[in-house]
Amino acid sequence: MAGQGATMRALRLAAFGSWRDLRLVSVPIPEPDAERGVLVRVQAAAVNPVDLKTCAGRPADPGLADRLPLTPGYDVAGEIVRDAGEGDLAVGTRVCGMVGFPSAPGGFAEYVLARPDEVVAIPAGVGDAEAAALPLVGLTAWQALFEHGGLSASETVLVTGGAGGVGQQLIQLAHAAGARVVATASARNAGLCAALGADRVVDYTSESLTAVDERIDLVVNTVTAVDDVLAMPGVGDHTRRVTLVSLPGDADALRDFFGSRPLVHPDATVLAHLLDRVARGALRSRVVVEAPLGQAERALALVDAGHAGGKALLRPAD
Ligand SMILES: NC(=O)c1ccc[n+]([C@@H]2O[C@H](COP(=O)([O-])OP(=O)(O)OC[C@H]3O[C@@H](n4cnc5c(N)ncnc54)[C@H](OP(=O)(O)O)[C@@H]3O)[C@@H](O)[C@H]2O)c1
Structure with missing residues (x-):
């Protein structure tokens, strides 16, 4: 007591x-x-x-x-x-x-x-x-996609680390917003990412992202090993980018590409909205x-x- x-x-x-x-x-x-x-x-x-x-x-x-x-x-x-x-x-x-x-x-x-x-x-x-x-993963994903990333329906978002706590929220929220979702995950998690709403899953252990030949409007990055993002044919000046992780000190090009890392912040309104989705079975x-x-x-x-x-x-x- x-x-x-x-x-x-x-x-x-x-x-x-x-x-x-x-x-x-x-x-x-x-x-x-x-x-x-x-x-x-x-x-x-x-x-x-x-x-x-x-x-x-x-x-x-x-x-x-x-x-x-x-x-x-x-x-x-x-x-x-x-x-x-x-x-x-x-x-x-x-x-x-x-x-x-x-x-x-x-x-x-x-x-x-x-x-x-x-x-x-x-x-x-x-x-x-x-x-x-x-709370932490849901708010992080929401803020990355919509506050920092400005995602809108019919755009394509690349989510790295799609099977992670944040990645699973990113996939579901982007899919629900009407976006096309490309996610990276190990092969054993490909089915999980697809079930959450990923349209295409790239096995980062055996495939390079450079094989993805489609326009990427937004990248939300949750892992440190993402060098091949820079060489993707569909990534360019038009691509908005958010990294949630600090990138290695020797990865200058990657650090330049992503810029500074936003930090999640509390937001009771968004959290209540996300909980409502969970209650309705629309978010897991x-x-x-x-x-x-x-x-x-x-x-x-x-x-x-x-x-x-x-x-x-x-x-x-x-
Ligand atoms: N900036 C912020 O405010 C903020 C907020 C939340 C989290 N974060 C950071 O974001 C990162 C992810 O957090 P989390 O909670 O999602 O972690 P997590 O649940 O541990 O998930 C990490 C995921 O990364 C995947 N992974 C590992 N190496 C990979 C690679 N080379 N390519 C693609 N996927 C890879 C793993 O997928 P497989 O199992 O498929 O290998 C795993 O599911 C952490 O570093 C965390 O500190 C930052």
């Missing part, structure tokens, strides 16, 4: 190194304050690559170096147990959100604080797992593993391996 002096279980990182340095410890339940007034009891928390990068000393916010020891985790679903502010959502409401991104993570724990504008109500019929799996968030905090390595190692094929979740209440 949340209250003054009460404790909770949380995964804690004492110093940057690796996700393997995370330890399950007992810490005070965080106290809501004026900015982060909502206390959520976490039912499910999704693991994203950014959480592993944080543990490795490459956080999205360099200021996290001054906040060690810290608990990673941005994507959560759970129940509001206290609201010390003036949020619209009542205690007891099931909510999900990308909380504290990038400067105040904490989702890999039994309780986490959130700003009222970071969490939205989970519609009836949507489970905690699906809800936790959605595919969960591949769920592990209690005490067995977190099952979820963390899967994301670390880079081929999870969906979202890996922690279940702090289990």
